[in-house]
Amino acid sequence: IVGGHCSHDYIMFVAVLRYYLKTDLADIDLSRFARVGRDATPAMVEGWIKEARSFARSLNRPLEPGDILAQMVPRDDRSPQDIRAVAIHEMGHAVLAHRLGQMVDSVSIIPDAETGGRTWTRLASTVPTWQGLLDIVAVPLGGRAADIALGLGPNAGAEGDLASATDMILSAHERQGLRDHLVFAPVLGIRPAGTFAAVNAELRRQLKRAIAVVEADRDSLLELAERLIEEKVLSGDDVTRALDERPVQPDPKRVRSRKMQTLPVSNRGDGAT
Numbered sequence: 001i002v003g004g005h006c007s008h009d010y011i012m013f014v015a016v017l018r019y020y021l022k023t024d025l026a027d028i029d030l031s032r033f034a035r036v037g038r039d040a041t042p043a044m045v046e047g048w049i050k051e052a053r054s055f056a057r058s059l060n061r062p063l064e065p066g067d068i069l070a071q072m073v074p075r076d077d078r079s080p081q082d083i084r085a086v087a088i089h090e091m092g093h094a095v096l097a098h099r100l101g102q103m104v105d106s107v108s109i110i111p112d113a114e115t116g117g118r119t120w121t122r123l124a125s126t127v128p129t130w131q132g133l134l135d136i137v138a139v140p141l142g143g144r145a146a147d148i149a150l151g152l153g154p155n156a157g158a159e160g161d162l163a164s165a166t167d168m169i170l171s172a173h174e175r176q177g178l179r180d181h182l183v184f185a186p187v188l189g190i191r192p193a194g195t196f197a198a199v200n201a202e203l204r205r206q207l208k209r210a211i212a213v214v215e216a217d218r219d220s221l222l223e224l225a226e227r228l229i230e231e232k233v234l235s236g237d238d239v240t241r242a243l244d245e246r247p248v249q250p251d252p253k254r255v256r257s258r259k260m261q262t263l264p265v266s267n268r269g270d271g272a273t
Contacts, residue, residue: 029238066230085155088222092210092214093143130179138209
């Protein structure tokens with residue numbers, strides 16, 4: 001999972017794609033294609049559209065989004081089982097991001113040199129509190145949660161996610177003063193003996209929380225995963241519409257946190273949440 005933003009190249013690609021499509025696919029959100037083809041030249045885009053139209057005509061049907069993607073991306077040689085595993089994993093990220101207040105930009109199962117899929121999100125805040133940081137940490141763990149709850153179990157595809165989540169929790173303990181002390185540990189060159197256990201315990205709590213969110217959205221997540229397998233890329237709007245059609249109960253931990261924030265100052269605790 002990666003943070004994202006709407007760059008100039010992103011906007012320009014969508015504009016060029018719309019120009020060559022003319023009135024075709026007028027109701028389709030073209031941003032889903034931008035993550036794949038943002039570095040393409042106008043000539044490449046024109047060629048993709050021409051070949052996609054030719055393919056659709058050979059089947060005697062209108063142009064479809066999948067026709068364009070088929071021209072843009074290389075053939076996927078992964079097994080159907082692996083493709084489905086990646087789709088479920090990436091949708092786990094997307095569901096956690098949406099339910100915990102982040103904006104989902106797009107989700108892709110198109111492989112590259114580094115990963116088999118990606119989910120692009122935007123954070124609600126760049127200066128989170130401890131509770132806000134836990135929400136951010138839960139999102140990369142959403143992929144592992146989906147693997148466990150809806151897939152075939154934990155697999156080797158979550159290495160980058162675990163590294164990201166670990167780094168965030170470790171930084172909260174050692175660098176950001178969000179836990180039991182204000183010491184900037186790198187200055188002292190030491191790591192308290194209990195840090196590993198504390199970080200691991202928090203990661204396990206957030207994974208358990210992510211599993212609960214995934215299970216609450218089981219049907220929507222699996223439907224979105226099937227769409228992702230078929231379409232290869234989904235936009236943030238695709239994800240948002242599907243999930244908003246089936247609202248779920250709020251995360252109890254977040255509700256408790258909000259309630260605590262409304263208590264008088266004299267009743268607030270200073271300990272860890």
